[in-house]
Amino acid sequence: MQVELLYFDGCPSWQVADQRLLEALALAGRGEVPVHRRRVETPEEADELGFIGSPSIRVDGRDPFAVGGEQVGLSCRMYPTAAGLRGSPEVEQLVEALS
DSSP states (O other): OOOOEOOTOHHHHHHHHHHHHHHHHHHTTTTTTEEEEEEEEHHHHHHHHHSSSSSSSEEEBTTTTTTTTOSSSSOBEEEEEEEEEEOOOHHHHHHHHHH
């Protein structure tokens, strides 16, 4: 399994997503899987990667939270959670995405 966390430096939520992702991997019994963190620095790099906002999580190259039609670019991303829109998926959502 390959897990990536894509982000840009101005994003206030990527570190929360990183912590939650590590917790979710442990809960899913995949604590040995490394998280590849990738900083996206330019609009051109965002286009090249299909980066739909920070933080973005990819599991085996697929974004389990993408619904289609998202804009590519250096922007903050919001996730629907039980508590409303948040800057990072909840741990439970990440566990489900990793299963």
